Amino acid sequence: MDEITIDRLKTVIQAANNILVTSHLRPDGDAIGSVLGLGLSLQDAGKEIQMVLVDGVPNTFHHLTGYDQISGHLAGEFDISVVLDCSDIQRVGRIFRNNKIPTINIDHHKTNLHFAKINIVDQNVPSTAEMLYKLIPLLGLSIQKPTAEAILTGIITDTLGFRTANIRPNTMRVVAELMEMGCDLPFLYQKALINRSFEAARFWGAGLSTLTKEGRLVWATLTQEDRKAVGYPGNDDADLINLLSSLEEIDIAIIFVEQKNDKVKVSWRARKGFDVSKVAAEFGGGGHQPAAGAEINGTLEFVTKKVLNETRNYFKDQK
Numbered sequence: 001m002d003e004i005t006i007d008r009l010k011t012v013i014q015a016a017n018n019i020l021v022t023s024h025l026r027p028d029g030d031a032i033g034s035v036l037g038l039g040l041s042l043q044d045a046g047k048e049i050q051m052v053l054v055d056g057v058p059n060t061f062h063h064l065t066g067y068d069q070i071s072g073h074l075a076g077e078f079d080i081s082v083v084l085d086c087s088d089i090q091r092v093g094r095i096f097r098n099n100k101i102p103t104i105n106i107d108h109h110k111t112n113l114h115f116a117k118i119n120i121v122d123q124n125v126p127s128t129a130e131m132l133y134k135l136i137p138l139l140g141l142s143i144q145k146p147t148a149e150a151i152l153t154g155i156i157t158d159t160l161g162f163r164t165a166n167i168r169p170n171t172m173r174v175v176a177e178l179m180e181m182g183c184d185l186p187f188l189y190q191k192a193l194i195n196r197s198f199e200a201a202r203f204w205g206a207g208l209s210t211l212t213k214e215g216r217l218v219w220a221t222l223t224q225e226d227r228k229a230v231g232y233p234g235n236d237d238a239d240l241i242n243l244l245s246s247l248e249e250i251d252i253a254i255i256f257v258e259q260k261n262d263k264v265k266v267s268w269r270a271r272k273g274f275d276v277s278k279v280a281a282e283f284g285g286g287g288h289q290p291a292a293g294a295e296i297n298g299t300l301e302f303v304t305k306k307v308l309n310e311t312r313n314y315f316k317d318q319k
Contacts, residue, residue: 009118010139012103016079018048023084024091025295026236026265027053029157029192032061032070034084034106034128036150040066041141050075054093058234063191064153065146080104085128085154087112087286106131111277111286123288126166129154133174148181149188156185157192160242165272165290193239200238202230207240207255217311218244219254221300235259237267245269252276252311256304259295264303267293268311279314283307 013019021039023031031053039051051070061067074095080103086092087109089102096102105116108131110123125131129151136143143151155175159167162175179185196204206226212219222237232238237257244253251274257265266283268276268291275289285294296303 005118005120006135006138009104009120012080012118013042013047013139016047018050018076018078020050020052020074020078020081020095021084022052022081022092022095024086025093026055026234027057029061030127030129030154031085032057032064032067033150033152033154033157034132035070036064036066037129037132037147037154038082038084038106038136039069040147040150041136041143044144044147045141050078052095054095055235058236059197060192060195061153064150066150082106083116084132085109088284089113089115090284106135109277109286109288111281111292124166126164126168126171127155127158129158130171130174133178143181145182148178148183152178152183152185153188153192156189161189161193166288196238197232199230199232203227203232203238204240204243206230207237211244213250215315216249216251217254217308217315218247218250218252219256219304219308220244221256221258221304223258223300224260236265241267241269252315254307254311256300256307258300262299263295263297264300265293265295266303266307267291274318276311276314279307279311282310 019042021035023035035051039049042049052074053070054072056072057067057070082104083092083102084106087107102116105119107121108123108125108128112121122131133151207220207222210221237255241255251271253269255267259265270276270290277287277289277292280287280292280294283294283296287293
């Protein structure tokens with residue numbers, strides 16, 4: 001984050017009255033924490049803010065202040081837009097029409113396409129939320145407790161509870177400073193990573209019943225019928241992929257989640273030394289070396305076969 005870019009960003013934000021803050025489809029904790037973190041800090045500065053996530057906010061994050069201000073659609077025009085934690089404008093959904101270019105893009109994915117007028121991308125930071133912790137004061141904005149809680153939630157979730165290989169000492173210093181602002185780390189950790197609804201647990205059961213192992217590769221599938229049968233309300237995998245990635249003697253885990261209209265959401269997780277973002281990129285997706293995803297057109301059977309073949313080929317190249 002060079003000074004020239006920061007000064008330009010500060011000038012653009014200060015001149016705007018109505019600001020759109022958004023992130024990607026099927027938002028995770030980093031997306032939600034980043035949208036709330038920046039959105040609330042801008043509100044504290046007197047800005048009119050539209051926080052929009054097309055797929056809404058999962059129940060997991062309803063304890064965060066301001067979650068109910070996040071809408072699934074635009075309420076009107078805006079002066080500038082900020083896209084957070086999103087590497088590709090297509091992943092935002094239906095918000096940007098007629099090829100409108102976002103004003104600002106803040107992200108930490110190495111696969112980011114630099115799609116905005118102003119792009120701040122740092123792949124060395126474990127979460128976009130951590131980037132915002134440093135950036136918000138540089139923009140002349142304040143971090144009150146609700147903003148701090150949102151940012152800490154983003155850090156907790158995108159590091160899987162401080163377990164990812166890209167954790168650095170600075171991340172833990174940021175966490176300590178957020179705790180000093182009044183954040184309850186055990187409470188936010190429990191809410192973000194430990195608590196599960198009864199429906200989510202049953203959804204896990206449906207996925208685990210399909211669990212398949214092939215050498216050091218493991219995968220599972222979740223169908224639309226599975227979702228309906230257990231009453232799970234989300235379009236995601238209820239974080240089942242993180243359980244699969246914890247299995248012993250596994251290098252890569254994949255989960256296939258059937259969506260509506262012949263689409264499949266695919267998530268990869270990998271041990272250190274493997275870069276699954278390269279596989280995801282072959283399908284128009286992206287992410288990080290140990291964690292990546294893509295949404296692929298086709299039936300569940302077709303996509304599963306195609307992705308497994310591509311992942312197997314990747315394995316061969318790594319040997």
